[in-house]
Amino acid sequence: MNEDISLKGPLEKTMPEEERNLFGALEEKIGYLLTKYQELIKEKDRLAAEVDAERDKRVRLEKRMELLSQDRESVKTRIDQLLHRLRSVDL
Numbered sequence: 119m120n121e122d123i124s125l126k127g128p129l130e131k132t133m134p135e136e137e138r139n140l141f142g143a144l145e146e147k148i149g150y151l152l153t154k155y156q157e158l159i160k161e162k163d164r165l166a167a168e169v170d171a172e173r174d175k176r177v178r179l180e181k182r183m184e185l186l187s188q189d190r191e192s193v194k195t196r197i198d199q200l201l202h203r204l205r206s207v208d209l
Contacts, residue, residue: 133141
């Protein structure tokens, strides 16, 4: 995609100097834009990978939170059962 298309050759020799300069400037700008475009694609891919990694991290944390919540409920149930047993004991 980075092929250089140059005006060098017979056509360039027949162009006035001002036009050659304009085409040269245009070639430079297009080259710059293509380079920036490729950099942006690489950055987009890097950011997409980061988003995927964060999404995976979030899913793992949600699962961990769910397990902790289940553990909490289990502990609460056991404490309630122990309290009930204590209340039923005649002191």
